[in-house]
Amino acid sequence: MGSSDGAETVTMLLTPDNPSDVRRRYEPMHNLIEGEVDGVEVETQVPQDYSAIRPALKSEQAEIGMDDITLISNPDLMDVYGTAVTGGSAFYFSVMLTNPDSNIQQRTDVEGETMAFADRLSTSGSIFAVYALKQAGLDVGEAPDGDPVDFEGSWSNHEVALEKLGNGEADAATTWGGNGIAHIPSGTEVPDRVDQKSSFLDTIGSESPKFRPFWWSFPIPKQPVYARKTWKSDKKDEIGTVLRNSDKGLIQQYYPEDYDEEELPFTTLAQTSMKEYQPVIKRLDALGIELGE
CATH class of the missing domain: 3.40.190.10 (Periplasmic binding protein-like II)
Known part of the structure; x- marks a missing residue:
């Protein structure tokens, strides 16, 4: 996708919640990507519910997501950047x-x-x-x-x-x-x-x-951050590198004015695999939740 100033627009789907609150929480992450990756304009969207995330990625209406349910439902659609770390814990x-x-x-x-x-x-x-x-x-x-x-x-x-x-x-x-x-x-x-x-x-x-x-x-395990596999852009790997190499000192540079650090949902990413999400899969299966294709 492109934008009017020639930058590539990257749509990032946040976790469903109160839109103004969740956008505020993820503003440092949004600013980090735009500040550290040249030629990128990040557009954040707040889905109405979790079931809306995968269709948006599958139809290429978004590039990045960050919830385990969507990842688990069809991991072959995603390239995983890692699992969010905040306050030193994943x-x-x-x-x-x-x-x-x-x-x-x-x-x-x-x-x-x-x-x-x-x-x-x-x-x-x-x-x-x-x-x-x-x-x-x-x-x-x-x-x-x-x-x-x-x-x-x-x-x-x-x-x-x-x-x-x-x-x-x-x-x-x-x-x-x-x-x-x-x-x-x-x-x-x-x-x-x-x-x-x-x-x-x-x-x-x-x-x-x-x-x-x-x-x-x-x-x-905290939420994974992933990109859709069909997204073909050199910005995709650049963003992953920036997120994995972030730390508290770097992310703090991108806090908006009067940001409440206690609400920060991301400092860096830890390397994880689907193994860490097996307890979630077990519960989905036990409750008979069909996530579909």
């Missing part, structure tokens, strides 16, 4: 939250209650949580593609899930650590695995309302 967590005065103490207590999820195909905000509830013995029905049996479920995005919990539309919610940890009161004990591998614990207690965690996943 892992993050799914967490279930409830209000401080709630009677929900463990997963089985969700029975008969309402749970707010993120997008149906969100790894941390839906798939890991639905699987964990199923493993706890709850009848999840056809969730996330249909309705659960032993509890009520609603699907939206990470931010809305917490909003529903906060305003009383849900009794519990699930989200990813980068979104949820800030709403957990300071001083709350977290599992050792979270303490060792989460890059978001420095945000704990910084947001309101406050929620109480009652379940944490094991470490999940």
Whole structure:
């Protein structure tokens, strides 16, 4: 693709969420690519949901994506740059939250209650949580593609899930650590695995309302960043090299004014393979989620 000034336009699909928020979070990454790769103009788009990402790549309406579900659904369509690293960690967590005065103490207590999820195909905000509830013995029905049996479920995005919990539309919610940890009161004990591998614990207690965690996943590999295989351009490899060679000092040069470093979803990329994403594949299979061709 080209642009009016002769630069090559590269369309990068961000993770589905509130468009203004997610664009702000990824602005340093956007600026890094434009600043370090000559002749490139990056256009960021926020898909309505995860199911819209692969069709956009397959129809060559975009060049770069960054979610594991799309990669897993057809890895032969993608060339993987690597897995995002933030705060020195290439892992993050799914967490279930409830209000401080709630009677929900463990997963089985969700029975008969309402749970707010993120997008149906969100790894941390839906798939890991639905699987964990199923493993706890709850009848999840056809969730996330249909309705659960032993509890009520609603699907939206990470931010809305917490909003529903906060305003009383849900009794519990699930989200990813980068979104949820800030709403957990300071001083709350977290599992050792979270303490060792989460890059978001420095945000704990910084947001309101406050929620109480009652379940944490094991470490999940952060999002992969990949390019569609059919993209034929020397800029493709240049961008991959820049992303892999980035570090905190370099990315900081591309922060916009008043940028909140705690929200940064990318510092550099770690080399990974599909092996790291096998736990995600296992849960998709267990829940009968067909990602299609």
